[in-house]
Amino acid sequence: MVELTGIHYRPGSSVLHWLDVRMKLALLAVFSAACLHVSGAGLLLLGLPLLAAVLIRRGVPSFHSWELRWLGLLLALVLVARAVSTEGTTVLSLGTISASREGLVDGMKVCLRLILVFLMGSLFVASTRPGDVKAGVQWFLKPLPLVPAERTATMLGLILRFIPLIFEEVSRTTDAQRARAVENRRNPVYRMVTFGIPLLRRIFETSDRLVLAMEARCYTESRTGPELKAGRRHWAALAAGGGWLALILVV
Amino acid sequence: MPAIIQVENLVHRFADGTVGLDRVSLDVVEGTFVILAGANGSGKTTLLRHLNGLLRPTSGTVRVGGVAVQKDPLRARTLVGMMFQDADSQIVGETVYADVAFGPENLKLGRAEIDRRVQEALEVTGLVHLAEKRPHLLSGGEKRRLAIAGILAMQPRVIVFDEPFSNLDYPGVRQVLEQILKLHRSGQTIVLTTHDLEKVLAHADRLVFMRGGKIECDGPPPALVAGSEAYGVKCPMVVGRGVEALSWLN
Numbered sequence: 372m373v374e375l376t377g378i379h380y381r382p383g384s385s386v387l388h389w390l391d392v393r394m395k396l397a398l399l400a401v402f403s404a405a406c407l408h409v410s411g412a413g414l415l416l417l418g419l420p421l422l423a424a425v426l427i428r429r430g431v432p433s434f435h436s437w438e439l440r441w442l443g444l445l446l447a448l449v450l451v452a453r454a455v456s457t458e459g460t461t462v463l464s465l466g467t468i469s470a471s472r473e474g475l476v477d478g479m480k481v482c483l484r485l486i487l488v489f490l491m492g493s494l495f496v497a498s499t500r501p502g503d504v505k506a507g508v509q510w511f512l513k514p515l516p517l518v519p520a521e522r523t524a525t526m527l528g529l530i531l532r533f534i535p536l537i538f539e540e541v542s543r544t545t546d547a548q549r550a551r552a553v554e555n556r557r558n559p560v561y562r563m564v565t566f567g568i569p570l571l572r573r574i575f576e577t578s579d580r581l582v583l584a585m586e587a588r589c590y591t592e593s594r595t596g597p598e599l600k601a602g603r604r605h606w607a608a609l610a611a612g613g614g615w616l617a618l619i620l621v622v
Numbered sequence: 623m624p625a626i627i628q629v630e631n632l633v634h635r636f637a638d639g640t641v642g643l644d645r646v647s648l649d650v651v652e653g654t655f656v657i658l659a660g661a662n663g664s665g666k667t668t669l670l671r672h673l674n675g676l677l678r679p680t681s682g683t684v685r686v687g688g689v690a691v692q693k694d695p696l697r698a699r700t701l702v703g704m705m706f707q708d709a710d711s712q713i714v715g716e717t718v719y720a721d722v723a724f725g726p727e728n729l730k731l732g733r734a735e736i737d738r739r740v741q742e743a744l745e746v747t748g749l750v751h752l753a754e755k756r757p758h759l760l761s762g763g764e765k766r767r768l769a770i771a772g773i774l775a776m777q778p779r780v781i782v783f784d785e786p787f788s789n790l791d792y793p794g795v796r797q798v799l800e801q802i803l804k805l806h807r808s809g810q811t812i813v814l815t816t817h818d819l820e821k822v823l824a825h826a827d828r829l830v831f832m833r834g835g836k837i838e839c840d841g842p843p844p845a846l847v848a849g850s851e852a853y854g855v856k857c858p859m860v861v862g863r864g865v866e867a868l869s870w871l872n
Contacts, residue, residue, distance in 0.1 A: 380716045382754040501716050532714060535758060580711035583676055587704045588714075588772065589696055589728040598733055 379535060380500055386608055387498035391601040392507035394609040395495055401616050402491050406484045409619055414483050416619050421490045442489060446482045453478030501531040506596040525592045536577050544570045624688075625649035626780055626811055627673060627702070632682035634668055634835075642668040644835040645682070650813060652779065655806050655825060657843070658815045660832035661854025666815035667707070669832070670782045673813070674702040687779070700729065703773030707785040709765040710758070718744070718760070718768055719753040725776040736775075743771040747801060763794030770801055780811040787821050792870075795821055799870055819850060820858035824869035831855070 382388075387395065405417060457474030464470070499507075505528035512520035548566060556562055627650040634643040643665050650656055658666045671677040672684050675695030684691045684698075691698040706712045715721025722743050726736040744750045747767040752760065757768055766786060773781055783802065787795045803825055806812050816822060823829070829843040831853040838853060839846055844864065850857045858868055 379756070381756075382717060500720060502720060532716070536711075539758075577711055580706070580708060581714065583671075584706055584712040585714055585724075587674055587676060587699060587706075588725040588776065589699045591728050591730070593730065595727040595730050595733065595736060 379496065381497050383498065385498060387494055389604075390498075390608050391599060391605045392499055392503040393510055393599060394601065394605055394612075395499060396507050396511065398609070398612045398616070399491060399495050401613065403488050405616050405620055406487050410480055413619050413622070414480065414487065417616075418483070418487055418490075420615075421487065421494070442485075446485060449481050449485065450475070450478035453481060496531075500597070501528050502597050503599075504528065504531060506599055509596070510599060521592050533578065533581070536581065537574055540570060540573045540577060544573060623651050623653070626652040626687060627813070628683075628685040628688075629669070629672070630683050630685075632669070632672060632684060633680045634665075634672065634677060635680040641835050643672070646835070646837055648830065648837060648840070650780070650811060652811050653809055654827045655812045656814070656828045656830060657819070657822060657826045658813065658830050658832060659817060659819055659850065659853065659855045660815075661817060664832040664854065665835040666832055667784050668835070670704065670784050670813070670815060673780070673782055674699045674704050676704070700776060701778055702780045702782060703776055703778035705766070705769045705773060705781065705783045705786060707788055709762070709769045712769050712772070713757040713765070715757060717753065718749055718755050718757055718771075721757050721768060722749075722771045722775050725772055729776065739775045739777070740771075743774040746774060746804070747771040761794065762790050763797040766790070766794070766798045767801055770798075770805075774805075780813065781805060783812070783814040785815055785817075787816065787818060795870055799825075803871075817855050819847065819855060820868055821870050823847060823858060824866050 402417070406414070409417065451470075454470035454474040455468055457471050457477055459471035459473030461469045462472045462475065505524040508527055509520045509524035512518050512523055544566060553562060553565065556565075627648070629646055629648040632643050632646040633641070635641055646665070646669060648669075658669065660666050668677065672679060672691065673686065675684075675691045675698045678692060686698045686701050689697060713721055714724050719740060722740045723736050726739050731739070741750075744753055747770055749764065749767055749771055752764065757765065760768060770781075786798050786802065790798065799822060802812060802814070802822075806825070814822060814826075819829075823843050826843050828841070829846045830840045831838045831846065831850065833853050839849070848857065
């Protein structure tokens with residue numbers, strides 16, 4: 372079987388791999404908040420370590436350009452929407468629609484924020500076992516009253532487990548339809564229906580089989596979870612990461 | 623020797639009214655190797671799913687280790703490990719190690735015991751060197767061995783295999799067959815379904831033919847194999863040679 376998608380856990384020995392999941396979740400939350408608050412140089416500073424990680428490729432997911440087409444489309448839509456909806460100096464006009472310089476700059480900032488959050492999220496997923504994610508989420512939710520921490524964390528863990536299976540089904544269904552020349556049909560509604568219905572059916576069948584397999588292995592919500600340990604080097608890494616984010620936020 | 627599995631007058635009717643199993647009775651003695659053979663739709667998989675409580679009987683009883691499965695399905699699942707036909711959909715872990723640990727974690731064992739069991743299961747199945755690999759990237763034979771490791775880590779007394787050789791190439795079949803025989807030699811009870819007797823018959827103690835949700839005949843393989851085509855299963859016998867000559871490991 373081929374690689375299912377670029378976004379999945381990859382075993383490794385990078386800092387992100389050994390860092391305690393709770394600290395990673397905390398850093399991810401602060402990083403995402405920082406992305407929303409800073410602009411210009413702050414955004415570039417936030418992006419530098421990620422860029423370095425991508426360049427040296429330590430535990431970083433690799434994406435095929437085809438996998439990123441939807442992200443590219445989303446970014447293009449955001450950029451265009453910002454450019455045409457923000458008032459300012461016109462740099463391009465087509466009939467009644469005009470794009471402003473301020474809108475373009477603003478759109479690029481939003482796109483950069485989205486790219487940074489996407490990259491950070493991908494790094495998190497690539498360096499964290501789904502079992503650890505579940506344990507981390509459960510740890511954060513436990514003190515909250517009226518929140519079923521175990522169940523919520525289990526649902527999250529299951530979603531992460533099921534994503535590769537959905538991608539696999541999408542790939543199989545696409546291949547099966549291409550093999551029967553679906554590309555000759557130009558009607559998008561026809562293609563959506565003939566793709567969507569069998570895909571959904573197959574996803575439900577696969578999820579049924581997964582449920583049976585899990586049940587056969589005595590699945591329970593209150594299973595033994597991974598041991599969460601935070602030693603000195605974890606705290607040091609958290610301090611370094613937190614300090615860097617705080618500095619960017621303050622400056 | 624007492625039977626570890628006792629099935630009595632088991633009837634299973636599906637939601638649409640189709641009868642999947644029709645008054646099936648079967649005892650499996652501990653330590654034996656039983657093959658359930660029959661054409662597609664004969665009821666083999668349905669019967670297997672009753673052995674660890676994945677299906678509930680319409681009527682009749684299934685006992686594992688003397689206790690009705692319906693009464694305590696969790697106990698039945700601990701005693702009867704099941705390997706599904708589609709190894710891919712049985713994979714739940716993000717690495718080989720995590721997948722094997724899934725069962726013992728559900729049994730709420732301590733982390734040290736889980737690690738010990740996983741290590742042992744990986745050693746038995748020869749997957750230690752793949753422990754950190756993503757299961758979805760394994761070969762067909764390796765995936766089946768992973769499924770076996772996942773079951774072994776739960777230390778069941780019976781392992782049921784649902785068509786373990788389907789979609790496997792020749793080396794894959796040999797790998798899985800060797801694994802099954804190793805388990806049987808170590809005293810494990812094996813129940814295996816197949817419609818391809820040739821690959822495994824030489825090693826079984828007992829052959830059971832199913833048709834239309836019923837057990838049609840049951841006995842030692844040499845005595846029954848000649849009539850296999852009457853049950854929709856290709857007769858593997860080479861004229862003039864015994865069942866023993868059939869092994870794919872020769």
